[in-house]
Amino acid sequence: MIQIIRSCDNSFSLNSVSGPLSYRLTNDYLFRALLQENNEVLKGLICSLLHVSPGQIHCASIENPIELGNSISEKTFFLDVKVLMNNSTIINLEMQILNIGNWPERSLSYLCRSFDQLYKGQDYAETKPVIHIGILDFTLFPEHPEFYATYKLMNVKKHTIYSDKFQLSVLDLKHTDLATAQDKRYQINLWAGLFKAATWEEIKMFAEKNEFISEAAKTLYQLSVDEKIRRQCEEREEYYRVQRTIAREKQQALDELAHIRSELTKSQSELSNTQSELSNTQSELSNTQSELSNTQSELSNTQSELSDARLKIASLQSQIEALRDRPQQQA
Numbered sequence: 001m002i003q004i005i006r007s008c009d010n011s012f013s014l015n016s017v018s019g020p021l022s023y024r025l026t027n028d029y030l031f032r033a034l035l036q037e038n039n040e041v042l043k044g045l046i047c048s049l050l051h052v053s054p055g056q057i058h059c060a061s062i063e064n065p066i067e068l069g070n071s072i073s074e075k076t077f078f079l080d081v082k083v084l085m086n087n088s089t090i091i092n093l094e095m096q097i098l099n100i101g102n103w104p105e106r107s108l109s110y111l112c113r114s115f116d117q118l119y120k121g122q123d124y125a126e127t128k129p130v131i132h133i134g135i136l137d138f139t140l141f142p143e144h145p146e147f148y149a150t151y152k153l154m155n156v157k158k159h160t161i162y163s164d165k166f167q168l169s170v171l172d173l174k175h176t177d178l179a180t181a182q183d184k185r186y187q188i189n190l191w192a193g194l195f196k197a198a199t200w201e202e203i204k205m206f207a208e209k210n211e212f213i214s215e216a217a218k219t220l221y222q223l224s225v226d227e228k229i230r231r232q233c234e235e236r237e238e239y240y241r242v243q244r245t246i247a248r249e250k251q252q253a254l255d256e257l258a259h260i261r262s263e264l265t266k267s268q269s270e271l272s273n274t275q276s277e278l279s280n281t282q283s284e285l286s287n288t289q290s291e292l293s294n295t296q297s298e299l300s301n302t303q304s305e306l307s308d309a310r311l312k313i314a315s316l317q318s319q320i321e322a323l324r325d326r327p328q329q330q331a
Contacts, residue, residue, distance in 0.1 A: 030220075031195070034216060048186045048187050090128050145172065
């Protein structure tokens with residue numbers, strides 16, 4: 001049975017609270033609890049994100065409610081909020097503070113899963129529009145930062161919308177500074193401020209400018225003093241800490257691996273240079289040996305010629321000696 005928290009007492013005033021919040025609304029459990037506990041806040045948020053007036057939302061029901069305060073398991077479900085608006089549009093809201101590098105694929109998976117909604121025999125034209133809105137505490141595309149971005153299936157040349165039943169939006173809490181005039185007109189920047197607020201003073205400032213945020217502040221106070229809710233929020237904070245540690249250790253391992261690969265590449269380059277130098281040295285040695293061989297061959301020929309010359313000289317000397325001896329014999 002879902003725990004029901006009583007509506008705020010009319011005597012309650014935000015002026016009675018101050019100081020730091022126990023948990024920010026970037027805690028996805030607290031975010032889920034707030035929207036599930038106060039339907040007016042849910043409608044107000046949807047109005048801003050979809051650029052519609054409150055009168056255009058007749059009803060907004062959460063299709064995947066949880067039992068607030070009960071223990072949760074990451075293996076059994078994710079803390080997204082699936083909303084059916086006016087019985088005609090499916091909206092998936094998700095708060096995500098950890099960037100594990102798969103948000104485009106994850107959001108598309110959620111979107112496609114919601115879009116595949118027809119029963120056997122239903123006409124495809126009966127498919128309800130689906131919208132996935134990710135509220136991220138990180139920048140999805142650092143090279144193209146944007147405060148509030150919306151994506152649709154579109155012809156890449158003529159920009160013709162393929163279907164208006166399939167939509168993705170991303171609210172970047174890191175870049176409220178990039179809020180456009182339209183974002184501010186629909187007060188999306190105020191909601192982003194509420195989600196990032198760390199103190200009651202900040203929340204009061206936003207509550208003064210938006211009646212739905214004022215409602216959210218009152219419900220947030222009630223949730224923050226509920227021990228069961230606080231326990232689940234703490235479990236989520238612990239989950240974040242573990243995931244950050246895992247991510248940090250993974251990144252350190254990747255950095256170390258990248259360093260090893262860099263060193264290996266450097267060593268391979270040095271080895272390649274050494275082998276090239278060795279090859280050049282061997283080539284030079286081969287040339288030297290070839291030149292030496294030619295020199296030895298030339299020396300051998302020279303020695304052979306010298307030997308022949310000596311033989312000729314000896315023969316001439318012998319002839320000369322013979323000529324010298326002949327006059328004496330005649331005498």
